[in-house]
Amino acid sequence: MRYVIIIEQGQTSYGAYVPDLPGCVAVGATADEVRALIHEAILLHLESLQADGLALPPPRSQSDYIEIPLAA
Incomplete structure (x- = not known):
């Protein structure tokens, strides 16, 4: 996933946060540190959901950038 x-x-x-995993x-x-920590947090979050017998939320969010030219 x-x-x-x-x-x-x-x-x-x-x-850092994960829109598809509330509370993560x-x-x-x-x-760089927060990237490593959120990776670990995601793994722990998903493990916790599985341990509780809950379904893993599918990834649904998307990201993109929009260029906005600055006025001269």
Whole structure:
């Protein structure tokens, strides 16, 4: 499975979350650290769902960028 993750830079750290897995979040000092931590959080989240006998949510979110030209 391939889940979209959102990484946001805060004033003192980076945060990440998974839109398709509510409550699956991570915080790290750097973007690389938060990527590693959210990867681990996703694995633990999915393991927990399976242990509880729940279905794994299918990945549904998509991401993209839109270019906005700045006015001169």
